[in-house]
Amino acid sequence: MTIHREGFKSISIAAILFILINLLAFKFLSSDFPVIAWVVLAATLFLLLFIISFFRIPARTLTKSATAITSPCDGKVVVIEEVTDVEYFKDKRIQLSVFMSPANVHVNTSPITGEVLYSQYHKGKYLVAWHPKSSTENERHSVVLKNERVTILVKQIAGALAKRIVNYLQPGQKVEQGSELGFIKFGSRVDLLLPPDAKIKVQLNEKVQAGVTVLAEY
Helix, strand or coil, rough: CCCCCHHHHHHHHHHHHHHHHHHHHHHHHHCCHHHHHHHHHHHHHHHHHHCCCCHHHHCCCCCCCCCCECCCCEEEEEEEEEEEEECCCCCCCEEEEEEEEECCCCCEEEECCCCEEEEECCCCCCCCCCCCCCCHHECEEEEEECCCCCEEEEEEECCCCCCCCECCCCCCCCEECCEEEECCCCCCCEEEEEECEEECCCCCCCEECCCCEEEEEC
């Protein structure tokens, strides 16, 4: 397991705060209230380890397939439905949404190998990620990927806690299936807009892994 570069600043700040808080706690509390000092140490250590784990990149064997659409993130499938896309395709698509809790790995990966046709950031609200309107009203970043067989839209959506979406892709860029697409900090959601004839391979509430789980085939 390694630590994602997006976490270096956050982890550094958390480590400095951990040291300062505990130096003060043991200086002013250890003699008269030792139990409280140890509780502060335990609580702040838990928070530091949680922040470190949030930016983890686990070692995995990625799925590579010319006919599969892999999950762009870790999490749980919360939506599988037909929708009318108003941003790019302007027609009916299958929306498949994966919700990421703060405990999930938050690296986002490319579901297919192909070319980036579109990459657009949208300002918006910070509704909870499972809210039905979060897909169109929340802060988000949309990317359209295309190869010789399929064109899909991947939408990174901020949640109530997630206030920073990072996307690394630009139009014209070539991407490999399973390569890094971006990162969302602290709880969020990713939507996929798939062709109407895509063969869905997952069910609602199923847990999925980025770059590993096949969401659909084409």
